[in-house]
Amino acid sequence: MNQVLNLPLIRLLVIKDWQLFQKQLAAYVLAGIVALALLGLARPWAFYLGSLLLIIVLVAGSCFSISNSLLVERKEQTLAFVMSLPLSPLDFTLAKLAGNLLTFGVPFGLLLLGTLVVVLTTPLPDGLVVYSLLIYGHILLAYSVSLMVAMQVESEGWNTFAMIASNLLVNPLIMLLGQIDAISIPARADAIVWSLPAVLILSAQVLLSLAALGFTAWWHGRKPAFY
Amino acid sequence: MNPSLTDASADEPNGTRVHALDHLRALAMLAGVLFHAALAYSPLLHPWWPAADRQHAPLIDALVWLPHLVRMPLFFLVAGYFSASLLQRRGMSGLARQRVRRILLPFLVAWPLVHLSVAMATGWAAEATLYPSPLLQMVREWMAMPDAQAPPPGTGHLWFLHYLLLFGVLHWVGRVLELGGLLQRWLALGMPWVALSLPLLLWPGFALTSAPHPAPEGLLPQFWAIGVYGPFYALGVALFGRLESLDSLRRWLLPATFACLLAYALFLRALGVVLVPGNASWDVAALQALIAGWATLACLVFGLRALAQPRAWLRYLAASAYWTYLMHLPLLFAIQYLLMDLNWPWPAKFAFAVSATLVLCVVSYEILVRRTPLRRWVG
Numbered sequence: 212m213n214q215v216l217n218l219p220l221i222r223l224l225v226i227k228d229w230q231l232f233q234k235q236l237a238a239y240v241l242a243g244i245v246a247l248a249l250l251g252l253a254r255p256w257a258f259y260l261g262s263l264l265l266i267i268v269l270v271a272g273s274c275f276s277i278s279n280s281l282l283v284e285r286k287e288q289t290l291a292f293v294m295s296l297p298l299s300p301l302d303f304t305l306a307k308l309a310g311n312l313l314t315f316g317v318p319f320g321l322l323l324l325g326t327l328v329v330v331l332t333t334p335l336p337d338g339l340v341v342y343s344l345l346i347y348g349h350i351l352l353a354y355s356v357s358l359m360v361a362m363q364v365e366s367e368g369w370n371t372f373a374m375i376a377s378n379l380l381v382n383p384l385i386m387l388l389g390q391i392d393a394i395s396i397p398a399r400a401d402a403i404v405w406s407l408p409a410v411l412i413l414s415a416q417v418l419l420s421l422a423a424l425g426f427t428a429w430w431h432g433r434k435p436a437f438y
Numbered sequence: 439m440n441p442s443l444t445d446a447s448a449d450e451p452n453g454t455r456v457h458a459l460d461h462l463r464a465l466a467m468l469a470g471v472l473f474h475a476a477l478a479y480s481p482l483l484h485p486w487w488p489a490a491d492r493q494h495a496p497l498i499d500a501l502v503w504l505p506h507l508v509r510m511p512l513f514f515l516v517a518g519y520f521s522a523s524l525l526q527r528r529g530m531s532g533l534a535r536q537r538v539r540r541i542l543l544p545f546l547v548a549w550p551l552v553h554l555s556v557a558m559a560t561g562w563a564a565e566a567t568l569y570p571s572p573l574l575q576m577v578r579e580w581m582a583m584p585d586a587q588a589p590p591p592g593t594g595h596l597w598f599l600h601y602l603l604l605f606g607v608l609h610w611v612g613r614v615l616e617l618g619g620l621l622q623r624w625l626a627l628g629m630p631w632v633a634l635s636l637p638l639l640l641w642p643g644f645a646l647t648s649a650p651h652p653a654p655e656g657l658l659p660q661f662w663a664i665g666v667y668g669p670f671y672a673l674g675v676a677l678f679g680r681l682e683s684l685d686s687l688r689r690w691l692l693p694a695t696f697a698c699l700l701a702y703a704l705f706l707r708a709l710g711v712v713l714v715p716g717n718a719s720w721d722v723a724a725l726q727a728l729i730a731g732w733a734t735l736a737c738l739v740f741g742l743r744a745l746a747q748p749r750a751w752l753r754y755l756a757a758s759a760y761w762t763y764l765m766h767l768p769l770l771f772a773i774q775y776l777l778m779d780l781n782w783p784w785p786a787k788f789a790f791a792v793s794a795t796l797v798l799c800v801v802s803y804e805i806l807v808r809r810t811p812l813r814r815w816v817g
């Protein structure tokens with residue numbers, strides 16, 4: 212690949228995605244602060260409500276990020292305008308991937324950090340760190356798959372299906388984790404235990420996420436034209 | 439440029455410098471040093487304060503809780519004003535960069551150092567003092583336990599930096615979600631209505647915590663602290679460019695002061711002599727909300743008149759206030775631990791502890807900050 216990337220324009224497109232996403236991001240940050248404050252109350256009802264709100268924020272954030280920058284733009288036929296810019300398909304793909312990863316990655320990273328602070332600094336058992344990371348790992352995987360589908364498939368129906376199905380699978384994952392003694396028992400203890408099943412699941416989540424993103428970048432990168 | 443905690447010159451939009459706000463903020467931080475020093479002799483906090491002396495005086499409890507209800511609200515109000523000023527001059531990214539340089543980095547550096555030095559001084563005092571405070575006795579027993587669990591980490595007296603960062607984020611959220619209109623409408627009601635409604639806004643926050651309210655030292659945001667300090671920060675933001683609207687409160691100053699004093703007397707009566715765990719009752723929370731809201735506004739109105747002229751000593755105080763506040767607690771604790779076994783009367787101990795702490799802070803400011811690159815961060 213000896214193509215020269217138009218980095219200034221890629222940067223501008225990423226900033227554009229970021230600015231268009233700011234309102235939703237602000238709402239998610241607000242909801243995230245409320246969720247963390249609820250968790251900080253260290254009461255069972257507040258913990259349940261705070262965790263639920265965190266998951267809602269994460270899922271909504273990932274769906275809005277993809278929907279805003281890809282599906283809405285496709286519907287509004289922004290691509291025709293983008294094609295008039297001095298951009299190659301690879302530039303466009305990289306800008307879309309970077310913009311999406313930024314708008315999803317910032318709230319995801321902040322909430323992940325906040326969750327770890329909650330678990331490690333409140334009376335909650337520290338073993339929940341592994342459990343939380345596995346749930347965050349799933350959200351990351353669901354997002355990567357949804358992003359891959361959104362960039363590959365134009366059908367809005369299939370995209371909606373991919374986003375809902377991949378994120379809803381967090382429920383069976385939570386049930387599955389509860390069934391695996393090597394994960395569920397240490398989650399109630401005050402020590403962080405990385406059991407083999409936990410390491411395998413988290414590794415699979417991270418590797419599959421990277422594979423999905425890598426495949427998308429590779430597939431679009433080799434396209435000679437926008438269509 | 440006058441270095442300050444927010445690195446924002448306290449300017450009106452027309453470029454006029456508002457010295458009074460720099461001075462008020464410096465005095466609010468200085469009041470914090472006096473407040474923390476006085477707690478060692480408070481009967482109410484005797485079981486809970488690490489540096490509690492065996493001598494204590496009810497006079498302290500009669501005096502300290504009023505400034506406690508005012509100094510940090512005033513600080514956050516001024517901080518909100520400065521943020522709005524900085525936002526106008528440098529935009530949101532400029533404000534964010536400044537927050538990182540002046541608040542986040544000093545916080546990340548000072549936090550472990552302060553935590554470690556307080557822990558070391560407290561550990562030494564628990565072992566070495568002949569007349570330890572009840573809390574030091576607990577620490578002594580805790581240290582003797584073979585499998586003692588470490589207490590959860592907290593921000594200590596640096597919690598205000600944590601909340602300045604949080605309010606910075608909420609400021610951005612409010613701006614992006616275009617919530618500024620709500621503030622404008624609130625202010626458009628007129629300052630007397632703002633003054634009347636402010637205690638109502640603060641009331642739920644005070645009801646969500648104990649009385650007197652503790653420092654929100656946890657790493658996670660706490661609803662009560664957001665509810666108590668957030669409205670002051672927001673009011674500070676809204677007052678940017680509208681300080682003259684406070685003139686309408688001048689006639690109201692004297693009756694409000696009397697109302698605050700009456701409310702404070704009732705608050706002290708409700709407080710009793712023993713600290714009751716659990717959230718404050720709604721009536722006590724209402725008294726605190728009234729005192730915090732009105733006394734803070736009264737200080738602001740009074741300060742804008744009385745502290746308006748630039749004065750060299752106040753300017754120096756303002757410049758060194760950030761460093762002094764960051765440094766004071768470990769020094770104060772160490773000095774008060776050393777004083778614990780002495781048979782001095784408590785006023786002498788108090789005066790010595792405050793003087794020695796301030797001298798050490800100012801000397802260290804002169805040597806380490808004033809003429810060094812550190813000035814950029816904590817000067």
